[in-house]
Amino acid sequence: MLTRMGRLAWVAAGMVTALAPWYGQPAALRLTAWVAVLAATVAISAPRPARAPLGATAAIVSVCGSLWAWQSLGYNFVDDGNDSSKLLLWTTIEVGALTALGVALTRNAGGSARLLGWLLPVPGAAVGLRLLPDAAIGEQLFLSALGAVTVLAGTLLGHYLRGLDEFRVAAVEQARSEQRRRVAADLHDYVAHDIAGIAVAAQSARIVGGSDPGALIEQVEQAATRALRRLDRSIQLMRDDDERTAPQYGLADVPDLVDAHPLPTELSLALPGRDDISAAIQATAYRVVSEALTNVARHAHPTVPVRVSAAQRDGRLDIVVANELSIRATPARATGPGAGLATLRARVEALDGTMRVGAENGSWQVHVTLPID
Incomplete structure (x- = not known):
């Protein structure tokens, strides 16, 4: 889990990346910048993003918007005059970003936000169409399917990891419940027996009176000592999950x-x-x-x-x-x-x-x- 400063650093990096192409450009690119700013605001305002990595999500959204802005400017990072190479590079990055976002949403987000992860293969399919817009329908379907399946794989991975997390939590809770059951049984079966003995000895003192108080005091002392010893055993059970280490009667x-x-x-x-x-x-x-x-x-x-x-x-x-x-x-x-x-x-x-x-x-x-x- 990222610290608050770490999340802010991720958001700041995403904002800088998204806002860079906006500098000195037409107002048409302002939408990209505002998407990044909105995502960053949501991430910063979250006090404890225990289940949703909002900082990382904001960074991914910002980078995706940045890629669209750079491409809209016609900037050629490959610098070989080949537009198809540029499109292939950015398409690969965008599909990778969508895949990572799918993992994050389906694993960590809750409620309706998690459902968005299952919708990400749709834009994943659309991304692939930009590579060969004039190609035959068969090639376009193949590229769309490739992008959708890749993003879907990330969504399924996130769902699988979420299941592992829930199984781990359930296993820990089951172990704790079993430990509480053992301690409760120990207290009931053994400690209660000794405490009942103390109560009987105390009531016997009323009947016997002063004829033999020493024997009654000794009974109370022995019962109290056994109760303390068995309380120690119960405490040891709480400290040690291995039931084999506990004495068996x-x-x-x-x-x-x-x-x-x-x-x-x-x-x-x-x-x-x-x-x-x-x-x-x-x-x-x-x-x-x-x-x-x-x-x-x-x-x-x-x-x-x-x-x-x-x-x-x-x-x-x-x-x-x-x-x-x-x-x-x-x-x-x-x-x-x-x-x-x-x-x-x-x-x-x-x-x-x-x-x-x-x-x-x-x-x-x-x-x-x-x-x-």
Whole structure:
């Protein structure tokens, strides 16, 4: 992108080139000069030509007008007395300028201005007719087609480059959206679990009172430390686009997750072939346990017992997280968002698994079955 001074330099050069043949000539040439001045004024008045290179466009328009003016004066730059050589030179330059203008318009301009780029092959066809005005109709058609196709090639090139630019922008936006999704999932699945633990420990302090405040303070401290560590992980995800550098949790991490839960939790694991289970299944199983325990901490009474089980049987992995319904949660803690289970269900079904959530046998259960074969 040209700087403002750079655009002004281009415009000034185009104006000088266009105005030079006007000096000392009849008023018939004033149209050329005013075309250049108008184009330059538009370029200078644009505060931020982010999409349209107005400076370069003004220069091209000015040069095209200048070529017409020089030719109208009959000036022979080739200086060999051959008018056809002069016409060939200027026709080539004009077609090249129209081609460059077509690239600029179709790539960078917006709205109706971009449509003008598709009309440029018309003057491109007319330019070629000046070479052999008295030639046969076949030769004239050939020259017209040659000029039009050349300019059209520039227009198509600009359209292609515009598509590449839009694809690049879309790819960057998609990468950013994926990064935001990963960070949001990380915050929901892990940090929310630890913050819920802090809330449970704080409410337990009301029930336990002063009998053992040291243990409760230690629970709060441990949960806060884990939350900070996982926040650091989320920040690292925002700084690093490579998801492979982020730690992946699996079934081996479930015992630590259960131990960190503030409610009394019983764990049962029957995983003889755990190492043969894919990383995607293990990561989903970990998220199931984490989400279910977080919901228990949010909605259940702080003294309710919780059971977590994971077992392999008949080519599938069964995960159950259950808490008793005999003790109801307080109204203040029974509120909270429920989008986590919906997201988790979508992830389970994407792996051809099933998920059931609801009251069953006197307890609230989250039951997930995942295929492992």
